[in-house]
Amino acid sequence: MTGVPVNMDRAGSVKDLASELLALKKASGSSFAQLSEKTHYAKSSWERWVNGKQFPPRDAVESLARLCETDPEPLLALWDEEEARRTAPEPEPGPQAEGPEAEGPEAVGTPEAAPEPEEAPRKRRRPLWAALGLAALLTAGAGTYAVVAHTGDPAPPKPKPVVKVAGPATGCTLTGCEGKDPKKMNCGADAVTVRTGSIPKDLVIELRYSRACKAAWGRITFAEIGATVVVNNSDGAAQADVVHYDRDVYTPLIAAPDDGSVWVCSALPKKPGKDSVPTCTGRYIPSQEKDAQQP
Numbered sequence: 239m240t241g242v243p244v245n246m247d248r249a250g251s252v253k254d255l256a257s258e259l260l261a262l263k264k265a266s267g268s269s270f271a272q273l274s275e276k277t278h279y280a281k282s283s284w285e286r287w288v289n290g291k292q293f294p295p296r297d298a299v300e301s302l303a304r305l306c307e308t309d310p311e312p313l314l315a316l317w318d319e320e321e322a323r324r325t326a327p328e329p330e331p332g333p334q335a336e337g338p339e340a341e342g343p344e345a346v347g348t349p350e351a352a353p354e355p356e357e358a359p360r361k362r363r364r365p366l367w368a369a370l371g372l373a374a375l376l377t378a379g380a381g382t383y384a385v386v387a388h389t390g391d392p393a394p395p396k397p398k399p400v401v402k403v404a405g406p407a408t409g410c411t412l413t414g415c416e417g418k419d420p421k422k423m424n425c426g427a428d429a430v431t432v433r434t435g436s437i438p439k440d441l442v443i444e445l446r447y448s449r450a451c452k453a454a455w456g457r458i459t460f461a462e463i464g465a466t467v468v469v470n471n472s473d474g475a476a477q478a479d480v481v482h483y484d485r486d487v488y489t490p491l492i493a494a495p496d497d498g499s500v501w502v503c504s505a506l507p508k509k510p511g512k513d514s515v516p517t518c519t520g521r522y523i524p525s526q527e528k529d530a531q532q533p
Contacts, residue, residue: 255316256290259299262306263288277301278442278460280485293324295431325406325428408450415453415491417477425451425491432527433519437506441465445502445519447494454522456502457488464507468516472498496525 263273263284270288274281279298287294299317303310406427410418420426425448432454433445441461447454456469461481468478469489477490494500503518 254290255294255299255313255320256288258313258316259288259294259302262302262308266306268305273302273305274460274485276305278436280460282484283459283486293320296321327406406450408448410451410453410491412452412493412495415451416475416493417490420446420448420451420453420455420488420491423451423453423491425453425455432522433501435502435504435517435519437504437517440506441504443467443502443504443517443519445469445500445522446488447500447522447524449524451491452494452496452524453491454494454500455489455491456504457486458504459486461485461487461504462507465504466507467502467504469500469502471495471500472521494522494524497523499523 268276270281270284273279273284277284277298279295279301283292283294283298286292287298294317296314296317299313300310303313406424408425408427409423410425415423415425420429426446427448428450429446429448431444432447435443437443442459444457444459445454446457454469454471455477456467458465458467458481462485463481463483465481465487466478467480467487467489468476469492470476471492471494473493473495475492477492479487479489481487489502492500499521501519501521503516505514505516508514
């Protein structure tokens with residue numbers, strides 16, 4: 239299979255990620271079922287990613303590029319760009335404009351009514367007093383500048399405004415998240431995969447963590463109906479789910495305090511004459527690992 243180039247627009251940025259994945263799939267001649275067989279992701283997951291229904295994992299994008307024998311870097315650059323856009327905080331509204339622009343139309347360019355004849359001399363004297371006042375201000379300003387220049391002391395710097403960057407708006411934190419859906423609570427906005435595991439040739443296990451929610455959950459893909467996934471924390475809490483249909487599932491949320499630990503275990507469905515032994519990821523302690531491994 240020859241390499242499939244990734245389309246670029248005139249500005250040099252890669253086009254829509256889902257469109258590129260669809261182009262690669264068509265060029266490869268593979269069906270969703272064949273993509274599932276050649277990677278460790280479910281057929282239904284590929285269908286959602288390629289058709290733009292769901293944002294794909296970074297590893298899946300790289301896997302498809304290498305499967306199609308094309309350079310994965312442009313696709314990964316596009317993935318990073320869209321991930322940054324998805325997780326970027328919304329800018330806070332700036333202060334309202336002040337000055338003439340903020341005033342009503344009656345404050346700008348409204349001519350004065352013509353004075354009565356006996357008032358005209360007094361009206362004509364006003365510009366003279368205004369000119370004298372302006373001259374006095376300019377003279378005082380020049381004297382102040384001369385003093386500052388003579389002493390060599392610069393004017394004190396103006397304080398810089400404090401810019402607050404808002405994180406993702408979430409629906410819960412810590413134990414308030416227990417048993418809730420990570421998508422509905424918007425915990426997926428900053429979520430990262432911090433631990434992974436697998437049962438060889440069967441399923442992939444992920445421990446997902448949200449710093450904004452201070453919560454975690456487990457996810458399995460490329461599984462089979464009846465496979466289970468359980469997320470645990472060091473406080474003794476646990477949340478679980480089972481694959482009822484399709485080939486992937488994720489658990490409800492569990493609290494992930496900074497000084498506690500969380501981990502995920504998964505097991506294949508039990509079959510006659512064969513034990514189902516759980517496989518677990520390593521433990522993750524947020525306070526000891528500030529930087530998560532991958533989006």
